[in-house]
Amino acid sequence: MLRKPVLSECNSASSQLNFSLMYDLIGDIHGYADELVRLLETLGYQEVQGVFRHPERQVIFCGDFIDRGPQIRDVLRICRSMCENGSAEAVMGNHEFNALAYATPDPSRPGKHLRTHTEGTRRQHQATLDQLSEQELESALDWFRGLPMWLDKQQLRVVHACWDQRDMLVIREALPAGSAVNTDFLIRATRISDPLYRSVERTLKGPEMRLPGGLSVTDREGNVRRQVRTRWFERPEGRSCAEYMMPRVNLQYLQTTMVTDSDRPAPYAADEPPLFFGHYWLYDSTPAPLRPNIACLDYSVARNGMLTAYRYHGENRLSAASFVSVRRPPQTPDCDPESTSQDS
Ligand SMILES: [Mn+2]
Numbered sequence: 001m002l003r004k005p006v007l008s009e010c011n012s013a014s015s016q017l018n019f020s021l022m023y024d025l026i027g028d029i030h031g032y033a034d035e036l037v038r039l040l041e042t043l044g045y046q047e048v049q050g051v052f053r054h055p056e057r058q059v060i061f062c063g064d065f066i067d068r069g070p071q072i073r074d075v076l077r078i079c080r081s082m083c084e085n086g087s088a089e090a091v092m093g094n095h096e097f098n099a100l101a102y103a104t105p106d107p108s109r110p111g112k113h114l115r116t117h118t119e120g121t122r123r124q125h126q127a128t129l130d131q132l133s134e135q136e137l138e139s140a141l142d143w144f145r146g147l148p149m150w151l152d153k154q155q156l157r158v159v160h161a162c163w164d165q166r167d168m169l170v171i172r173e174a175l176p177a178g179s180a181v182n183t184d185f186l187i188r189a190t191r192i193s194d195p196l197y198r199s200v201e202r203t204l205k206g207p208e209m210r211l212p213g214g215l216s217v218t219d220r221e222g223n224v225r226r227q228v229r230t231r232w233f234e235r236p237e238g239r240s241c242a243e244y245m246m247p248r249v250n251l252q253y254l255q256t257t258m259v260t261d262s263d264r265p266a267p268y269a270a271d272e273p274p275l276f277f278g279h280y281w282l283y284d285s286t287p288a289p290l291r292p293n294i295a296c297l298d299y300s301v302a303r304n305g306m307l308t309a310y311r312y313h314g315e316n317r318l319s320a321a322s323f324v325s326v327r328r329p330p331q332t333p334d335c336d337p338e339s340t341s342q343d344s
Contacts, residue, residue: 027278027297031069035307038326062278063093063160068302092147093160094204114190145180161206161279164266167199207263233268287323
């Protein structure tokens with residue numbers, strides 16, 4: 001005898017089916033297309049009619065597609081086609097934001113741009129300017145304008161550098177959800193006196209701290225820095241400068257100096273959803289979460305490191321075993337080994 005299923009059975013049956021997409025999160029690419037293709041293939045994506053796809057999974061890119069590397073056009077083609085065909089999403093990186101400001105004339109300074117063209121800003125952007133035609137750059141900028149400043153998927157969150165709800169409120173007021181960056185937003189976000197400037201800086205570049213007592217540190221490019229990036233997701237109280245810097249350093253004089261002053265930290269609670277970001281040029285050879293619910297995916301492919309992904313399966317506690325990386329082939333020189341700005 002046939003029995004009609006009752007409503008509650010239907011519900012419980014459908015709730016057992018997992019329709020939610022699973023994500024592969026990919027860190028800063030900076031023009032390294034060969035590594036991107038190898039990473040996508042390692043993750044099981046296949047190029048079908050010009051678009052990399054996976055039958056069950058989707059990529060989220062953490063931003064910083066351009067500058068530095070040799071194959072910026074290919075990186076843009078691959079990532080953009082994935083985003084435009086439902087096989088990926090992406091957030092804006094500071095390099096995409098900088099490119100928009102670099103290309104936008106400043107109405108209050110005739111002949112100048114919102115991001116002033118100096119030797120330093122030009123050098124940072126040079127690979128992109130060299131490799132893309134004017135039309136290609138225009139088209140790339142169109143795509144960048146539509147990239148969100150962060151993604152909140154409920155089960156996980158993605159931002160290029162720093163997740164701070166206070167900055168997100170400021171940004172949201174100027175840029176409603178789903179709307180593209182326009183010239184007014186760029187003008188406000190590059191004017192130091194506007195609160196939007198600080199919030200966009202912090203979201204896309206992360207907070208920094210000034211080292212106390214005039215101390216400085218020499219970074220891997222040989223630049224002396226008094227201002228360093230922080231582990232903003234932790235409280236600075238009771239930590240040494242060496243511990244609170246990101247990446248951490250192994251210098252005795254910083255291990256014995258406590259943090260005295262840091263740009264507003266944004267402690268990220270242990271019960272919040274997993275958070276992924278890029279931006280920080282980590283260089284450990286074995287990627288691992290920074291906290292059980294926080295992972296940085298930038299392992300410095302543009303400085304002879306690795307392009308890194310996190311294969312997410314819905315877990316609340318992230319695992320070192322879920323990172324997937326591809327290395328640059330040995331002895332390929334960095335395109336700009338003498339970059340001098342930390343604004344990278
Ligand atoms: Mn960055």
